[in-house]
Amino acid sequence: MTALLELDGLTKSFGGVRAVDGLSFTLAEGEILGLIGPNGAGKSTLFNLINGVFAPDAGRVMFRGIDITGEAPYRVARSGLARTHQIVQPLADMTVLENCTVGACFGRESLALGAARDAALEAAVLVGLDDRLAVPASQLTIAGKKRLELARALAARPALLLLDEVLAGLNPAEVDYMIGVIRRIRERGITILMIEHLMQAIMSLSDRIVVLNSGQKLAEGLPAEVANNPAVIEAYLGDPSLAAELHGGS
Amino acid sequence: MPQGPAARGDPRAGVLRRPTFWLIGLATAAFALAPLVGDDVQLRESLLLASVYITLASNLNLMLGYAGYINFGSIVFFGLGGYICVWLMNAHGWPLAAAALAGGVCVSGLALLFGLGILRLRGAFFALSTIGVNEAIKAFVQNFDPWGGSSGLYLSTTLFQPLGGPMRALWIIYFLLVATMGVSLYLSFFVKSSKFGLGLLAIGQNEDAAAVLGVPTPRYKALAYSASAFLPAVAGGLYFFKSAFIQPADAFDLSLSTEAIVIVMLGGQGTIIGPALGAYLYEELRGWLLVSETFSNFQLVIAGALLLVIVLFAPGGLMGWLYGRWPRLRRVLE
Numbered sequence: 001m002t003a004l005l006e007l008d009g010l011t012k013s014f015g016g017v018r019a020v021d022g023l024s025f026t027l028a029e030g031e032i033l034g035l036i037g038p039n040g041a042g043k044s045t046l047f048n049l050i051n052g053v054f055a056p057d058a059g060r061v062m063f064r065g066i067d068i069t070g071e072a073p074y075r076v077a078r079s080g081l082a083r084t085h086q087i088v089q090p091l092a093d094m095t096v097l098e099n100c101t102v103g104a105c106f107g108r109e110s111l112a113l114g115a116a117r118d119a120a121l122e123a124a125v126l127v128g129l130d131d132r133l134a135v136p137a138s139q140l141t142i143a144g145k146k147r148l149e150l151a152r153a154l155a156a157r158p159a160l161l162l163l164d165e166v167l168a169g170l171n172p173a174e175v176d177y178m179i180g181v182i183r184r185i186r187e188r189g190i191t192i193l194m195i196e197h198l199m200q201a202i203m204s205l206s207d208r209i210v211v212l213n214s215g216q217k218l219a220e221g222l223p224a225e226v227a228n229n230p231a232v233i234e235a236y237l238g239d240p241s242l243a244a245e246l247h248g249g250s
Numbered sequence: 251m252p253q254g255p256a257a258r259g260d261p262r263a264g265v266l267r268r269p270t271f272w273l274i275g276l277a278t279a280a281f282a283l284a285p286l287v288g289d290d291v292q293l294r295e296s297l298l299l300a301s302v303y304i305t306l307a308s309n310l311n312l313m314l315g316y317a318g319y320i321n322f323g324s325i326v327f328f329g330l331g332g333y334i335c336v337w338l339m340n341a342h343g344w345p346l347a348a349a350a351l352a353g354g355v356c357v358s359g360l361a362l363l364f365g366l367g368i369l370r371l372r373g374a375f376f377a378l379s380t381i382g383v384n385e386a387i388k389a390f391v392q393n394f395d396p397w398g399g400s401s402g403l404y405l406s407t408t409l410f411q412p413l414g415g416p417m418r419a420l421w422i423i424y425f426l427l428v429a430t431m432g433v434s435l436y437l438s439f440f441v442k443s444s445k446f447g448l449g450l451l452a453i454g455q456n457e458d459a460a461a462v463l464g465v466p467t468p469r470y471k472a473l474a475y476s477a478s479a480f481l482p483a484v485a486g487g488l489y490f491f492k493s494a495f496i497q498p499a500d501a502f503d504l505s506l507s508t509e510a511i512v513i514v515m516l517g518g519q520g521t522i523i524g525p526a527l528g529a530y531l532y533e534e535l536r537g538w539l540l541v542s543e544t545f546s547n548f549q550l551v552i553a554g555a556l557l558l559v560i561v562l563f564a565p566g567g568l569m570g571w572l573y574g575r576w577p578r579l580r581r582v583l584e
Contacts, residue, residue: 053458053462072461072468073461073464074462074463074465074467077461077462077463082463085459085462089456089458089462090456090459091451091452091455091456091459091460092456093455094455098448098451101448102448102452102460102463103463103464105445105464106449106464106465106466107464110464112445113443113444113448156463
């Protein structure tokens with residue numbers, strides 16, 4: 001397997017806090033890598049370092065063999081890396097279709113407007129928003145906005161998709177639906193790096209798991225290995241119910 | 251936005267089927283022809299001002315309505331375009347059309363340079379910097395002797411001769427200004443139907459999200475700023491040629507910038523027709539206020555109050571209000 005994404009010694013501090021601290025791992029093509037860790041472990045910061053929202057203080061991000069460290073987010077997006085936001089960022093007054101068209105127009109293939117609408121439509125169908133194409137994004141429910149985040153990212157036809165808690169705040173039925181969507185995305189050959197707190201979901205979706213704690217890599221391995229790692233259980237403050245959930249999910 | 255997927259193919263193919271496209275042409279033709287019927291000079295003067303306002307507002311809308319950046323100093327384009335045109339004609343004997351276009355090109359180029367700098371700022375800071383640009387250029391011109399410093403430039407009346415004398419020249423200037431207005435509206439129309447326009451709208455909604463989606467935000471903003479400078483500069487050249495006089499106080503009058511913002515908000519920011527509608531209404535209102543005994547020179551007070559009311563109660567302006575009442579109108583009047 002060739003590495004699609006390589007992180008090498010990524011470090012980022014805010015004030016005196018090392019949000020991400022010398023982090024390295026690689027992501028193979030076609031893989032789903034789950035990123036877990038307690039709140040404040042540096043997961044979302046890591047996404048912001050990968051897609052250029054923040055420039056790292058040290059370290060390197062290699063994407064498809066090219067150094068993209070500190071590149072502007074729009075350049076990173078253009079190179080085929082799309083992401084969703086934990087706190088949804090809809091283009092509120094624009095319709096669902098227009099939101100997705102933006103993704104397609106300025107994504108990896110940089111499509112012309114006509115072709116972009118087709119790609120947008122396809123992405124909207126994939127996440128099940130095709131019945132709300134003409135609805136302004138602001139009028140969607142939270143679950144709808146989460147789907148829109150995903151559809152917009154997909155419309156860009158990325159090689160790598162960063163998913164930041166797309167399941168958070170959804171009810172069980174919606175979670176099941178989204179898990180199905182993520183599986184379908186993977187079947188299209190898109191590599192996924194996902195942050196998720198919902199243990200059962202991430203354990204069943206991921207090929208491998210990386211555990212972050214205080215900005216550092218605490219553990220890495222197959223879901224079953226990670227779930228049984230004592231350090232990981234301890235990092236979650238020894239919460240017995242969560243530890244049980246980890247085992248249940250493996 | 252068309253409803254069925256079938257109507258949603260290549261948007262370019264549908265240009266001729268969009269009523270707004272024809273409406274712009276019709277309005278421009280009506281402006282050109284209305285004063286010709288009956289040789290009505292008073293109507294011509296009133297429509298001339300309206301077309302200047304529409305040009306200023308429609309181009310301001312590219313930044314304000316599409317990209318969501320408030321440009322308080324947009325009048326600098328108009329004034330500087332006026333100066334370049336008048337000076338090229340006076341000192342270098344350029345013909346009107348060439349001088350006005352040269353003004354547009356120069357101002358647009360300058361705006362691109364300024365834009366790459368000041369568009370790193372956002373919100374109130376950007377708005378303040380645009381006032382700064384206007385004031386800086388004004389101060390420069392006030393001290394620039396080739397342009398007459400603070401006393402300004404007078405055009406030699408002989409410059410009207412190549413256009414067939416002053417009477418005919420006034421008509422020619424009028425038609426050129428109406429054409430500039432028409433081109434401004436079509437610019438708005440085609441930008442909005444383009445990928446560039448989609449990117450600008452995304453920036454206007456949420457700039458950070460737009461960048462993450464791949465919109466090259468610095469380049470697009472600077473291009474929009476530059477594009478929004480071109481036609482106001484051309485209009486400035488034509489307008490000040492007509493006045494045969496230009497001085498810094500008139501050319502860089504911030505109150506005109508503010509009026510342009512009121513006009514865009516009144517008509518409906520982000521729409522194509524809105525700024526034109528707003529400009530026409532505002533010009534009518536202003537004309538009425540100027541002739542009324544009680545309200546002379548009162549238009550800025552009214553403008554301020556109007557802006558307050560719009561921002562508070564109808565942020566979508568007239569078009570927003572119309573869309574709210576008749577949602578289907580969105581497809582007819584863009």
